[in-house]
Amino acid sequence: MDLELSAEEKSLLERIKSDMAAIGNDRGKLIPILQLVQQKFAYLPAEAIHLVADHLAISSSEVYGVATFYNQFRFNPPGRNPVKVCLGTACHVKGGDIILENFERKLEIKEGGTTPDREFSVDRVACVGCCALAPVIAVGETIHGHMLPSKVEGLVLRTRLEKEMQEREQQKNEPTE
Numbered sequence: 001m002d003l004e005l006s007a008e009e010k011s012l013l014e015r016i017k018s019d020m021a022a023i024g025n026d027r028g029k030l031i032p033i034l035q036l037v038q039q040k041f042a043y044l045p046a047e048a049i050h051l052v053a054d055h056l057a058i059s060s061s062e063v064y065g066v067a068t069f070y071n072q073f074r075f076n077p078p079g080r081n082p083v084k085v086c087l088g089t090a091c092h093v094k095g096g097d098i099i100l101e102n103f104e105r106k107l108e109i110k111e112g113g114t115t116p117d118r119e120f121s122v123d124r125v126a127c128v129g130c131c132a133l134a135p136v137i138a139v140g141e142t143i144h145g146h147m148l149p150s151k152v153e154g155l156v157l158r159t160r161l162e163k164e165m166q167e168r169e170q171q172k173n174e175p176t177e
């Protein structure tokens with residue numbers, strides 16, 4: 001699913017054009033250009049892929065083909081609450097894959113995807129270094145150890161509620177005219 005670019009991302013796209021011009025249009029520059037795009041956007045938007053293809057005079061599918069070969073590139077924006085499910089050995093044997101499935105089902109996205117409101121993204125990661133707490137997930141910077149599939153729904157709801165409460169607080173504190 002392609003998510004719409006924000007106004008900020010649209011202006012970033014304009015800046016990418018001039019950055020690419022400075023790098024040059026040799027085909028060998030494809031990876032450095034993709035790294036630049038990923039660095040600016042934190043992912044590779046479809047619009048940027050087309051721009052890169054035009055710049056290097058190659059097809060968009062060729063750009064996709066190269067980008068998908070490397071797992072350093074992602075094709076969806078990270079959510080404001082990026083969920084990382086550890087599937088290292090210790091977490092895998094303790095049911096990490098079932099936890100991942102539950103997030104996918106609850107958020108209605110697949111691994112590597114982002115919810116349409118960009119609140120959540122879900123990715124699998126290798127060992128995050130706290131195997132004694134397996135199975136482990138991270139939501140943003142917060143690690144949740146001894147995670148259970150049955151806790152997934154509550155965690156998603158709590159994160160959404162916290163966001164709503166923050167928004168209400170902000171509205172209350174905004175000066176009224």
Ligand code: FES
Nearest residue numbers: 086088091127131
């Ligand atoms: S395998 Fe998950 S923290 Fe090590």
